[in-house]
Amino acid sequence: MKAEPAERLDPRAKTLWRITGALGALPLLAGGAFASWVLLRLADLPLLLGILPFLAAGVLFVALASVVPDLRWRRWRYEIRTNEVDLQRGVLWVSRTLVPLARIQHVDTQSGPLQRRFDLATVIFYTAAGPNRIPELSSPVAAGARDRIAALTREQDEL
Amino acid sequence: MSSEPRHLHPAAMLIDAIKSIRRSLSAFVIPGVAFLASRGFDARTIVLVLLGALVVAVLGAVWGFLSWRATTYEVAGGAFRLRQGVVQKNERTIPLDHVQSVDTVQGLIQRLFGVVEVRVETAGGGASEPDASLAALERADAEALRREIEGSRRGPVEAEEGPAVLRRLGRRELLVAGATSGQIGVALSLIAVASQLFDNVLSEDLAQRLVETLAPRSVTAVLLIVLALGLLAWILAIGGTVLAYTGFTLSRDGEFLYIRRGLLERREATIPLARIQAVRVVEGLLRQPLGLASLRVESAGYGEDAGVSTTLFPLLPRKEAQGLLLDAAPEFAVAPPLNPLPRRALRRYVFRSTAPTLFLIFAAAPASFVVFDLAWGLAALLLVLPAAFYGWLRYRDAGWALEGDRLIVRSRLLTRTTAIAPRRRLQWRATVRSPLQRRAHLATFQAQVASGGGGKELRVTDLGSEAAETLVYDLRPGARPRAR
Numbered sequence: 001m002k003a004e005p006a007e008r009l010d011p012r013a014k015t016l017w018r019i020t021g022a023l024g025a026l027p028l029l030a031g032g033a034f035a036s037w038v039l040l041r042l043a044d045l046p047l048l049l050g051i052l053p054f055l056a057a058g059v060l061f062v063a064l065a066s067v068v069p070d071l072r073w074r075r076w077r078y079e080i081r082t083n084e085v086d087l088q089r090g091v092l093w094v095s096r097t098l099v100p101l102a103r104i105q106h107v108d109t110q111s112g113p114l115q116r117r118f119d120l121a122t123v124i125f126y127t128a129a130g131p132n133r134i135p136e137l138s139s140p141v142a143a144g145a146r147d148r149i150a151a152l153t154r155e156q157d158e159l
Numbered sequence: 160m161s162s163e164p165r166h167l168h169p170a171a172m173l174i175d176a177i178k179s180i181r182r183s184l185s186a187f188v189i190p191g192v193a194f195l196a197s198r199g200f201d202a203r204t205i206v207l208v209l210l211g212a213l214v215v216a217v218l219g220a221v222w223g224f225l226s227w228r229a230t231t232y233e234v235a236g237g238a239f240r241l242r243q244g245v246v247q248k249n250e251r252t253i254p255l256d257h258v259q260s261v262d263t264v265q266g267l268i269q270r271l272f273g274v275v276e277v278r279v280e281t282a283g284g285g286a287s288e289p290d291a292s293l294a295a296l297e298r299a300d301a302e303a304l305r306r307e308i309e310g311s312r313r314g315p316v317e318a319e320e321g322p323a324v325l326r327r328l329g330r331r332e333l334l335v336a337g338a339t340s341g342q343i344g345v346a347l348s349l350i351a352v353a354s355q356l357f358d359n360v361l362s363e364d365l366a367q368r369l370v371e372t373l374a375p376r377s378v379t380a381v382l383l384i385v386l387a388l389g390l391l392a393w394i395l396a397i398g399g400t401v402l403a404y405t406g407f408t409l410s411r412d413g414e415f416l417y418i419r420r421g422l423l424e425r426r427e428a429t430i431p432l433a434r435i436q437a438v439r440v441v442e443g444l445l446r447q448p449l450g451l452a453s454l455r456v457e458s459a460g461y462g463e464d465a466g467v468s469t470t471l472f473p474l475l476p477r478k479e480a481q482g483l484l485l486d487a488a489p490e491f492a493v494a495p496p497l498n499p500l501p502r503r504a505l506r507r508y509v510f511r512s513t514a515p516t517l518f519l520i521f522a523a524a525p526a527s528f529v530v531f532d533l534a535w536g537l538a539a540l541l542l543v544l545p546a547a548f549y550g551w552l553r554y555r556d557a558g559w560a561l562e563g564d565r566l567i568v569r570s571r572l573l574t575r576t577t578a579i580a581p582r583r584r585l586q587w588r589a590t591v592r593s594p595l596q597r598r599a600h601l602a603t604f605q606a607q608v609a610s611g612g613g614g615k616e617l618r619v620t621d622l623g624s625e626a627a628e629t630l631v632y633d634l635r636p637g638a639r640p641r642a643r
Contacts, residue, residue, distance in 0.1 A: 083636045090591070097589035100636040128459055129586035129607040129614025156636075 005079035005086040012118045013076075013136035017069035019114065025061040032057025078134050080148055083156065085125065087132065102156035103127045107149045109142045125149055164231035164242070170272035171230070171295040176223030177268065180215060187215060232293060234307040239279060241291045251291055253279060259434075261305045265425035269295060275427075277301050279308070309415070309429075322412035325486045328420075328473060333404055336453075336474035337397030339445040341574075404473045411487055418469070430469065434458045436608040437580035437615065438471070438491040440480050444573045452477040454484070457610035468610050491579045493565050497558030503599050504621035505554045512550030516542050559604070559619045561633055566606060568617040578617045580608050582634050585617075590627045602627035606634070 035053035039045045071091045079086045085104075087097040104125045111121040121142035123134045137145060191208055222245070230243040239253045263275040275298055279291040296304065328336070405422035416430040437457040446452060454471040472483060484492035520540060556571040564582040569575065588606040596602060604619045604627045622630070632638075 093591055093593050094597070095589050095591040096631075097587055098631060098635070099587040100585075102636055103586045127586040127607075128609030132587065 005077040005088055007078050007080075009073060009076050009078075009134075009136045010120055010138040010141065011073070012120060012138070014069045014073045016114060016118050016120060016136060017072060018065050021064035021069055022061070025057075025064045029057050029061050076135075080145060080152070082152060085132070085134075085149065087134065097132065099125065099127060099132055100156075101149065101152045104149060104153045107146045107153070109139075109146045111139070111142075123149070164233045164240075165300070167227060167230055167232075167293055168272065168274045168295040168297050168300075169227065170269065170274050171293075172220070172223040172227040173272075174223075174268055174294045175226050176216075176219040179222050180219040183215065183219075187211070230293075232291075232304075234304070239291065239308060241279075241293070253291060255308055258308055260429040260431070261308050262429060263301055263305075263425075263427040265421070265427075267423055270423075270425065273298070275301050275425075277304060305429075322410040322415075322417050324408055324410045326409050326472060326475070326483055328404060328407035332474050333401060333407075334397065335449075335451070336404060337400030338393070339443060339449065339451065339474075340396050340400050341443045341445055400473075404470075407473055409472055409483075409487060416471075416487055418471070428469065430456065430458055430471075432488060432490075435488055435491070436584045436610060437578055437617070438484065438488060439579075440477070440577040442477060442575040442577075446474075447575065450477050451475070452480055454480060456488070457608055457615050459609040468615065490581060491565070493562045493567060493579060495560045495562040495567065497560045497567065497569055498626070500554060500557050500619075500621055501601070501623045501626075504557075504601055504623075505551065507595065507599060507601060507621050508554035508557075509547050509550035512553065513543050513546040516546045554621075557619060557621075559622070559630065561630065564638070566617065566630075566634060568606075568619055570618060570620070578615075580606070580617060582638070584608050585634060586614060588631050588634055590631055592624075596621065600624040604630055 032054045036051050039050035039053065040047065043050070068091060072089075075089055075091060075094065077088045083101055085099045085101065087095075087099070089095060089097075104127055107123065107125045109121045109123050115121060115136070119139050120136045121139045123137060123142050123145045124131050125133070134142075134145065191211065195204055195208055225245045226243065229245050229248070230241075232239070232241045234240070234255070237255050239255060239258065241251045241253075243249050243251075259280045262278045262280065264278060265275045269276055272295065274295040277293040277296050279293075293301075293304075402422050404420050406425075407420040408418070410417045410419075414432045416432060418426075418428045418430065420426055435456050435458050439455045439457070440452050441455055442452045451474055453473050454475070455468060456471045457468050471487065475483060481492055481494050520543075553571045556569060556575050558569045560567045565579060566582065566585065567577065567579050569577040585606045586609055588604070590602045590604055592602045600623065601621045602624045604622050606617045607614045608617065619627075
């Protein structure tokens, strides 16, 4: 396979992912705190042992809110070629996906409330076997990618 | 090609009446029974209730007649038109080239009158509810309608000689199919549900006595009961297969495959060859030693969304699958020698299959020291051996090949599945590497074809890194079919 895809996501994605990561990990933190409370208060375990669940949850929380978004951003790459869309992503499980443009049925851009605050958008393109997406591009770039995919899709004659 | 609006077969009245009575039944039964019970079953109330039932039946019959009179269908101006509705008139128009399939089903009542139900499906509609259903048509009329609808897509009519039968499922094969279907699990859970119901229905007292007499006194009794339940489940599984697959006939007419099957309810389905995305040869666990397999197809609906996974043929010798495919769907009739996985993948396979067991043992080890003897913990280690063997089996059976522009992928869960898909049907393809795979220079290859519920995956786990990348590259759009 060719070298890595050329394009990266918008750098603001990292900030956005830190926020969503922290929000997503909050229940985890609460769960860890509760487990520790149970162990310390009800099971009367020594402090060092009882605090372990909370510490573990804390480490995960910090990772999800700081390191993971960076790693994820660094891995995420995409490229829209004349006949295929090339995607690379994944922190631990690294996947490389190729979607022929001839298979793409339609393309959307989407942006949630949080994404809009950062002026980011997600490009979603649908094939007969489900959607693939390029997340967190700045709005104009996303619009450009969407239009390019749509235009290229129309040009494909190979089936 | 235009035609007069036509009525359904009069049997539709009865079917409709029964349907509407059945719908109102739940509303009447409980008050009816309550009424009976409260009056204490004297003659007058029984007559009253019977009278009520008669009124419902008559109303149903009248409704059936009215709705029969209101229902007409026609094929005109390149569209199928269905008018129905007694009070609220409803007219549905389906452009002929949006019709995905014209299937026929023959329920019990339909069989009584020798008529069929015709279902016209488009891809936009949901999977459960047909877009247009004609409750009763004579077989000849149904066939004519199908011709009219499919004729528009079929081009010049060369179909006068009718579909050629490719293969029929014999009686012996049917029983073997049931016996090896591996649906014992499903049947067992059914039995469990039934026994739950039984428990609820039985009075407490009776249940108590039953349990006392039947209570397992010894290990042998328990074994016997388990054995009996297993046997019952097995028989149920065979029964289910017989119901669904009796008279299974696969035939082909030009670019269409026809499947006919069913004991009580006869079903006929159409699969346009052009819509088939992938074919799978499935060798169930019980069927492998007998050299038997079943064939399935993934097909996509109109506009290539919505689709289904259907049985193409329920049971045939593995060796004959190739020949049948050659007749039925020649594009998928390839069986090249498969490329095996690299040796180093074996370790990953064995690790993957033994990891859960090992984890369990280590997690349970402290407990087993405290609660049981050490011996138990050691005995658990024996579980690792079968798990490792299973891993080896999965490694041995995994393989892939590229024949012309068709991708062939074989893998095993318990059943061994060989999937065949042409390159132009792959919606996307990918490689995935876990940290452990990266260290061993391995990768997992995935390709997705369209099918019901968002697609089906063809996957080879632990391919050599380079092989996976070459495979992805060779399947790129516009690639020349490569000779092996």
